[in-house]
Amino acid sequence: MTSNQPSGIRLQNVSLMLGTKQFRFDCELPAGAITAITGPSGSGKSTLLNLIAGFETPESGKVTIGSANVTALHPSQRPVSLVFQDNNLFAHLDLATNIGLGIHPSLKLSAEDGKRISGALERVGLGGYEKRKPGTLSGGERQRAAFARALVRERPVLLLDEPFAALDPGLRQSMAGLLLELHRETGNTVAIVTHDANEVRQLADHALFIDHGEITLQAEIEVFLMRRDVPGLTEFLKL
């Protein structure tokens, strides 16, 4: 499960009802690529991500990661790491502990693990921040720490739910750069929910457009950016 082999993600005829909203997803996120998940707010972007992460269970259909059917698996048993927009870190624990929990959930850490934590912090530009609490960091630094935890977890899939939405534009740019670097180093499969067309252009190899709970377009990025016949997409790309 923690192998570094990239794994593609596939949702086959997945359907789900949340309240009065109906969601139907059938899509493929290619292995080792960055896939942007876009669409108007409330369209179902986060729901798609929750289905992959295991926070929602489909009423019918199948979710596979790599060759494994994960439809019924608990979130902790899926080969994924997560970064949300906010609250990625437990505010009362220092960074080393927060990242250590990504290695061992009961925090039984060896000296070797300690070195890996420091190494990961170093890699995201937070060297020496082991004892800092999240509250003393800026928003960008907190997201860097979340990336550091994803690094030590060595899961083949990284799911990001608007990870840069709370940051100011200059910072978004540099964080997206960091994400790209880490992606190239690990070769993992990345799914990123975003409402920022620039982020899609800068990061994605592949993109999905979701509207009213259904995927209305999934394509290579070059094709995705050229299409003019999908309702809502042109408006989204202009933003």
Added chain:
Amino acid sequence: MLTRTERYQGYAGGAVVFAAIALFIALAVFALLSFDSGETDRPLFDAYVWRILRFTLWQAGLSTLLSVALALPVALALARQPHFPGRIWIIRLMAVPMGLPVLIGALGLIGIWGRTGILNSALAAIGLSEPVSIYGLSGILIAHVFFNLPLACRLLLAGLERLPPDYWRLSASLGLPALSIFRFVEWPAIKPLLAGIAGLVFMLCATSFTLVLVLGGGPAATTLEVAIYQSLRFDFDPQRAISLALLQIAVTASILALMALLPTPKDDSAVTGRAARRFDGTGFGARAWDGIIVVLAVIFLCLPLASILFAGLKADFARLLTTPAFWKAAWTSFWIAFLAGLISLTASIAIINARAAIADARKPGLAPRGFSALLASLSSLVLLVPPVVIGTGWFLLLRPYGDVASFAPLLVVMINAMTALPFVMRVLSPAFATHRQRTARQAANLGIFGFARLRLIDLPVLAAPLATAFSFAMALSLGDLGAVTLFGSEELVTLPWLVYSRLGSYRTADADGFALILALLCLGLTIAGTAGQRGRKDDG
């Protein structure tokens, strides 16, 4: 933003209310301190007094420990099982003891744990002869846990539900086992609340009057408040009452001072019962543990309530409701509660408006700022001097001017109004603050003042919180036995006093019937109040 007139009206109202409350308390304390019993040989604090102080603190400490320690697993279980059947009703059940008159709760507990209660009958049936005693220390502890475990549980649950929902997703995705979740997520959320909750429960238990009066007994199980009452009402020993009252003030003052240093526990999200999605606690073991804990807590809380209901239903209501004594007591209770509620509400509004007027001045000087702080601390000042102490003081003060019984209704109204003040303030001040924030600029800009402002802008919005506060205050006053016990006489019989005196004369069937009526009245008022409060939240 206020006009000059509005500001001066605010100052004046605050000054009058402050003076009235301060005088009411100060005169009582002064009367106590200056009382000359004529005896000089007896020390102010003798061994008896110290023993009562020790017991007061000991039972309060034990009650607090038990209430909080037992509330902890219940709160954790309820937080971990957001889909527990009837969860929202269990959380609402936790609010019932808070709205229940203490005396009635005590009756219910006696019905279950008493000598002829369910528990001892069951023990006897299986051949155990040693009965569990509801009287004395064990009874006081059971009763305090009954009233305070739900309170602690709701506050803990609110703390757990305030955690960002992402924490639960994160824990699940990291695969944290239950122990890690407790260590790294739940305990860090609970730990900072514990001191505040324990302080609150300790304060309630240390000043508990009615429960100790009914379940305690004898010098071995008496708290300061009850001892004050006994020394005035039975021994007529004002000297002793004074030493006890002084100790009582010292105790409450130290607790309040300690509590001021602790964060105030908040009970907000638990009231809505909206739970975060949890991904742990799905295993059989966890579900069985949580289920057992919650069911045990529900049984513990429900049995006494059921006992009140069933014992009450056995009473002959046709006769009870045609007893002149009942209607007389109901009428007295209503008037006392109504006037106490009205006074409490008026005083709160004056305090809030005065503080707003001071804050409205761009740069208030040192004196206005000090006055504002004084006004804010007024509700604590009221807690500082317990009703029995105020009652004692006024008892001594009025004695030279004739029969104290003729002043009694007024004193009971005043004492109840002051007891309700902290609760009323807690409902009204946030509502008034929000309202002012939303409307003050516009109203000032449009030139809407005085009666027009009251009618068009303030009343439509503030009617709901005012009704909430009023019904809370009335419920509190209706169910109160404390103030009446000091002055109660043939002329002044309230509903709780009626229940208590029937209990004393062994007409328990009557007492049970009246108890049920009183319980329904108070719970009805509390529910009406809470409903109003929830409606307001939805608007906002």
